[in-house]
Amino acid sequence: MAEYEQHDHDHIEHDHMTIPKYIGIFLVLVVGTILTYFAATVDLDFIFPGANTLVALLIAFTKMTCVMLFFMHVYWSPRMIWLSAVASFFWLAIMFSYTMQDYLTRDPGVFSP
Amino acid sequence: MSSHSETGKFHYHEPGLQHQFEDMGQQEESVSIGMWMFLVQEIMFFGGLFTAYLVFRSKYPMAFAAGSNHLDAFWGGLNTLVLIVSSLTMALTVYYAQKSNRNMQVIMILLTMAFGATFLGVKTIEYRDKFNHGLVPVQGWNKRIKAETNAEHETKPCWEVDHNAPAIEHPNPRGEFQWTDCSLVKKAQDEGYLTNAEKIGYFSNGEIDANKFRDKVRIFYYLYFVMTGLHALHMIVGLALMTWLLIVAWRGSFSEDYYMPVEMSGLYWHFVDIVWIFLFPLLYLLGRHFMHGG
Known part of the structure; x- marks a missing residue:
């Protein structure tokens, strides 16, 4: 009974992210943060009231998605x-x-x- | 590491396999699902506070904008960047654990802890500033400033505030929550976008009531302190987790075959980062586009 011989295939795959990819995601997050700050200083109420909040939340959601998919490895989960x-x-x-x-x-x- | 008895001598056992699991795949999946269930309830836990924020902000947007503009977006932004760097080092800890690289794991955990501690240090600077300026929404929890005997009484209306003037230290003998600037109410009134709740909530007999406005700004500061305080508590728990992880990683316990504790601590750390990603724009930046009524 050698049913455990092929154990390597049972692992959750974890070789998808490399250091350059991690740094790429990190840079996206940094750019998102800077963008959030400057978008907040511009008055977007001429589009519709509360447009600033919507933009801020869109950036926050993008950043969150990056963190979840790649830092938290949800993409390969x-x-x-x-x-x-x-x-x-x-x-x-x-x-x-x-x-x-x-x-x-x-x-x-x-x-x- | 598990130390299970030698039962099935014909069975190969992974060194990191706990005895209740069939194989590493099942173990890893069970562990991640357990952790994600915890994170889901954490999302709901913070979600309650975000709901409170949503309700009060939709009713009193000007009070929230005024309170938010008084927070220092520089420190908030710096802390966002600090947390993002710490998330990167945390992700790299997991990466090096998967590569069985003990030394880099230890270095990355130490860096993560250093950035986490920096975050809490900045938070302390901010809280101290709120304490000094009478912005803690609990009476007696602010710095007590003695009333001057012949202090000039403010006669100007509360919306005529010179924002370029140096900050005045208002007497605050009982350490109360203080707020004197109603300029955003005046602006919203002039331009006609007060909400129904605001038209009642900021005014007495048709005049802007500084005390009523102060109480609405106070709601913002309640939420600010509860949300950032709870987040800071999560950071402290995260640092404790990192300390434990550091000890275990130092012993060289994690490798390609067994790294789930690192991965799970990483999930927690990234979750705390995500909460801050939302807290930063919602608390620090929400009224910046009409800063100081101008």
Whole structure:
């Protein structure tokens, strides 16, 4: 019974990232941070009110995606990990949207100015 | 490292395989899924605070912008960069663990710890500044500044603030939360974009009420301290984790065959980094585009 001989194939693959790739992702994150700062100093309200926040969040989401996919190796992870990561944002979205659909639709009155 | 008994002598055992798992693949997958479940609940945990932020900011955007503009975006930005570098060194720790390179692992863990400590040091500078300027939203937790006996009373309306003037040290004998600048309320009123909540929340008898505005800015500082404080607590836990990792890596326990503790600590560290990636623009930069009402 030599069923464990082929153990090498059981490993989760981990040889995808190299040092230049890590540094590349790092540079993307640094550029994103600088971009966030300068985008915040420009008044984008002429597009629509709150455009600055949207831009800031878009950059933050891009940075987060880079960190998750490559630093946290989600890109090469089993489906279950993908599911966990995506599901957590799905639950967050439910929490945000259900909370806000309450607060944003209250008439002025007892519970809300 | 596991030390399981020699049961099946015909079975090959990986040196890092714990006895309850069939093989390394199953072990690694179980470990990562466990860690991800923890991270998912951490996301929900911080998510509650982000929800509070969302609710209050949608009601009182001007108070949030005013409070945010008083935070120092330089320190916040520097800390973002420090955390990103620490994330890189953490990722490289995992890389060197997978390459069974003990010395580089130890160096990278030490660098990660150094950057983590730098982050907390900068945070201390910021918190001290808030303490000195009466911006901690709890009475008595601010620096107590004695009232001068013949202090001139401020007669100007609270929205006429000269932002180029040197900062005045307001007397604060009881260490209360202080806020005197309503210029953003005036601006929003003049340009007509106060929210319904703001039209009630900042005004008394049709006049801007400095005290009512202060209480809304205070909500921002509550959220600022709870969110960054909780994040800093995670950094401290992360540093403890790194200390343990350093000891185990120093002994040369991690190799190509067994590196999951490094990888899992890395997931935690990157998660804390991601939280900061969102905290930085949401807390430090949200009102920068109309800084000081100008």
